[in-house]
Amino acid sequence: MTALVTNVVPNAGLDIGSLPVAATNGDTAACGSGTFLYVKNTNASACTVTLTTPGQIDGRLAVADSTFSVAANTGIGVIPLIYNLYADPTTGLATITYSVTSGVSVAVVRVP
Numbered sequence: 001m002t003a004l005v006t007n008v009v010p011n012a013g014l015d016i017g018s019l020p021v022a023a024t025n026g027d028t029a030a031c032g033s034g035t036f037l038y039v040k041n042t043n044a045s046a047c048t049v050t051l052t053t054p055g056q057i058d059g060r061l062a063v064a065d066s067t068f069s070v071a072a073n074t075g076i077g078v079i080p081l082i083y084n085l086y087a088d089p090t091t092g093l094a095t096i097t098y099s100v101t102s103g104v105s106v107a108v109v110r111v112p
Contacts, residue, residue, distance in 0.1 A: 001095070004029040004037075004108045019105035022047075026097040027106065031081035034111040037096065039068075041075040043103035049079060051086050052095040070104075081108070 002023035007014055019040060029037060041047045047070045053063040066085070070077040086094035098104055 001026045001028050003027070003093070004096075004106065006030045006035065006108045006110050009109055009111050014109065016107045016109065019107045022098045022101040022104040022106050024101045026095060028091070028093040028095055029081060029108045030092070030110075031086050031094040032083045032110070035081045036109050036111075037077075037079040037081055037094075038107045038109055039070045039075075039077040039079065040105045041070040041077075041100075041103060042073060042105075043100050044072055045100050046070065046072045046075065047104050048099040049077065050097045050099075051079070051081075052088070052097075053085055054088050054095075055085065 004027050039049055049068045049070060051066045053065050055063045068077055068079050081094050
């Protein structure tokens, strides 16, 4: 897994034109208020982005992982990285996987 860098968006804006590619074995990212995963998909297939939901109800019932679909060819997705939903209790990071990675680029941005 690759740890994605969080890009803080300054008042003047942020150019995220040069995005890292999605890691074939998944990524991890900081999560929290104002933090988003930006996904750009130029692959001929739609990309399903899965965020692991490590929480449990009553300490034993797993919460289903969250999935988001990013359209093929020109799809762009912005997914909130909510701490209470996605932070791993050990690392504090969200775990992210992708159904396709060729042509998929990602960035983590945080708006202060």
